Amino acid sequence: xxxxxxxxxxxxxxxxxxxxxxxxxxxxxxxxxxxxxxxxxxxxxxxxxxxxxxxxxxxxxxxxxxxxxxxxxxxxxxxxxxxxxxxxxxxxxxxxxxxxxxxxxxxxxxxxxxxxxxxxxxxxxxxxxxxxxxxxxxxxxxxxxxxxxxxxxxxxxxxxxxxxxxxxx
Numbered sequence: 812x813x814x815x816x817x818x819x820x821x822x823x824x825x826x827x828x829x830x831x832x833x834x835x836x837x838x839x840x841x842x843x844x845x846x847x848x849x850x851x852x853x854x855x856x857x858x859x860x861x862x863x864x865x866x867x868x869x870x871x872x873x874x875x876x877x878x879x880x881x882x883x884x885x886x887x888x889x890x891x892x893x894x895x896x897x898x899x900x901x902x903x904x905x906x907x908x909x910x911x912x913x914x915x916x917x918x919x920x921x922x923x924x925x926x927x928x929x930x931x932x933x934x935x936x937x938x939x940x941x942x943x944x945x946x947x948x949x950x951x952x953x954x955x956x957x958x959x960x961x962x963x964x965x966x967x968x969x970x971x972x973x974x975x976x977x978x979x980x
Contacts, residue, residue, distance in 0.1 A: 815841070815842060815843055816841075816842040816843070816906070817842065817843045817844070817845055817868075817904060817906050818842055818843070818844050818845070818906060818907050818908075818909050819844075819845045819846065819897050819900050819901040819904065819906060819907070819908045819909065820844050820845070820846055820867075820897070820909050820910075821846075821850070821893075821894055821897045821908070821909070821910040821911075821912060821915060822850060822853055822854065822893060822894075823910055823911045823912050823929075823959075824909045824910055824911060824928070824929050824932065825846075825854065825857070825862070826959065827911060827929040827954050827959050828929065828932070829856070829857050830953060830954055830957040830959060831929075831933070831950040831951075831953050831954050832950070832953075833933065833936060833942070833950060834857065834862070834865060835865060836936055836941045836942060837932060837936065838865040838866040838867070839941055840935060840936065840939060840941065841939070843866070843868055844866070844867055844868065845867075845868045845869070845870050845900060845904070845906075846867060846868075846869055846870075846897060846900075847869070847870060847871070847872055847893075847896040847897055847899075847900050848869050848870070848871045848872070849872070849880075849892065849893055849896040850893045850896060850897055851869050853893050870900055870904075872896060872899060872900065872903075873903075876896075876899045876900075876903060879899055880892050880895050880896055880899065883895045883898070883899070883918070886918075887914065887917075887918040887921075889914030890912060890914045890915040890918055894910070894912060894914075894915045894918075895915075895918070897910070897915075898915060898918055898919055898922065898924060901919070901924050901925075902922055902923075902924050906925075907924075907925045907926065907927055908924050908925070908926045908927075909926070909927050909928065909929070909931065909932055910926060910928065911928045911929050911959070916928075927965070928965050928966070929954065929959075929966075930951065930965050930966040930969045930970070931965060931969070933947045933950055933951065933969070934947065934969050934972075934973070937973065937976075943977075944973040944974075944976040944977040945977050947969075947973045948970065948973050948974065948977065951966060951970060951973075
């Protein structure tokens with residue numbers, strides 16, 4: 812039996828999933844999702860307590876990792892300290908960071924942290940049959956209408972695949 816996969820989420824991804832009405836489904840995936848205790852304080856809508864009830868886990872950074880937030884903040888001025896905290900958590904857990912924030916994605920690449928966006932997570936839901944590919948396309952449209960902007964290249968490629976698979980549903 813293989814170990815359960817953990818993924819680290821940022822606020823953008825959580826908000827995208829909230830607008831796409833997929834939060835309740837994402838926690839049914841065969842994996843676990845993490846945020847930092849710092850990011851927990853940023854989650855107001857949806858509130859953290861409702862996310863915790865669904866299964867969102869919180870990890871604390873070590874004192875060295877907290878200090879590193881300030882060092883990395885000097886190198887990467889665009890991502891917030893909250894964003895940098897999840898990057899550090901993903902790196903320390905040697906796992907994937909899920910974010911649509913372009914500045915955070917660049918910082919992740921510079922620090923050899925694998926990164927995916929909201930559309931990748933929507934694709935995961937469709938591949939696990941928790942939603943249909945038609946649902947995936949509709950959710951992406953809703954997210955865009957809410958003026959959310961998941962990673963364009965990743966979404967464009969996946970949207971094309973969803974349309975092909977939609978014909979097979």
